[in-house]
Amino acid sequence: MRVTKSNLLVCFFAVWCYAALAAGQAQGAQAQMAVHVEDGGMNEVLESIAVPSIAHAPFYATLDTEWERPLAGGGSYTFENERHIARDSAGRVYQERWYLVPKNGKIETKMYYIQIFDPVAHDSYWCSVGEKACAIRPYNPPRDVMFGTDADQQGVLPDGWGFVTKEDLGKRTVDGIDTTGMRETTTINPWMAGNDRPMVSVREYWHSATLNINLLSTLSDPRLGTQNFTITQISTSEPDAQLFLPPAGYKVVDRRGAPAAR
Numbered sequence: 001m002r003v004t005k006s007n008l009l010v011c012f013f014a015v016w017c018y019a020a021l022a023a024g025q026a027q028g029a030q031a032q033m034a035v036h037v038e039d040g041g042m043n044e045v046l047e048s049i050a051v052p053s054i055a056h057a058p059f060y061a062t063l064d065t066e067w068e069r070p071l072a073g074g075g076s077y078t079f080e081n082e083r084h085i086a087r088d089s090a091g092r093v094y095q096e097r098w099y100l101v102p103k104n105g106k107i108e109t110k111m112y113y114i115q116i117f118d119p120v121a122h123d124s125y126w127c128s129v130g131e132k133a134c135a136i137r138p139y140n141p142p143r144d145v146m147f148g149t150d151a152d153q154q155g156v157l158p159d160g161w162g163f164v165t166k167e168d169l170g171k172r173t174v175d176g177i178d179t180t181g182m183r184e185t186t187t188i189n190p191w192m193a194g195n196d197r198p199m200v201s202v203r204e205y206w207h208s209a210t211l212n213i214n215l216l217s218t219l220s221d222p223r224l225g226t227q228n229f230t231i232t233q234i235s236t237s238e239p240d241a242q243l244f245l246p247p248a249g250y251k252v253v254d255r256r257g258a259p260a261a262r
Helices: 018-024
Strands: 012-015 044-047 059-070 076-087 093-098 111-118 123-128 133-138 162-174 177-188 199-208 213-221 225-235 251-254
Touching: 162 199, 177 213
Parallel strands: 133 251
Antiparallel strands: 012 044, 059 076, 059 225, 076 093, 093 111, 111 123, 123 133, 162 177, 177 199, 199 213, 213 225
């Protein structure tokens, strides 16, 4: 089975503006309070670095995220966060989810979710920090993992969509670990995705074959701005086994038999 990054672990986290974060801190407000609603706007999800469930490649690291987006009249606005990720020798994956907050702003981030993926037991734990509760759900990781676009997806894209070019960036040591770099440039022809002119996105990543993760990854897209993911303070020693268990004091609810949401 061949999958791309978007089909890997459900490694996502909600992107909230500072107003949403502040609102989330007011959970103790009266239930009868009137709710103000507005039309328009959107909810967004930011895809982060993919961490596949593979055995014999343990690590513990800090993942820094920075998302810079352009303003219509010029300039930009940037969100950031920092979180911990880990994987043990059995391939179990631990990920923290922290709110993105304005860079150099006054809003402090906080952790709102913990995710644990166990390829041995085929279980995943989705733990809400606010509720102090974990839901167990089925987990069946893909057998094979491939980063970037398909190896043969280069040159002209089917049905007149555009074209893809790839550039080998050579080798580089990141935080003491050998990586190989790749730059992929995708051009979408006008009117193929609602665009009135050619739309160019660039994805650059530095991949560790030993750990099978990207230690540095950047996506520049005119629709999204620029997303930078940087893994730092990485240790390849076996992580603490307690990371891969539900946090102490959390209620555990078995959702493995629950019907899929529609």
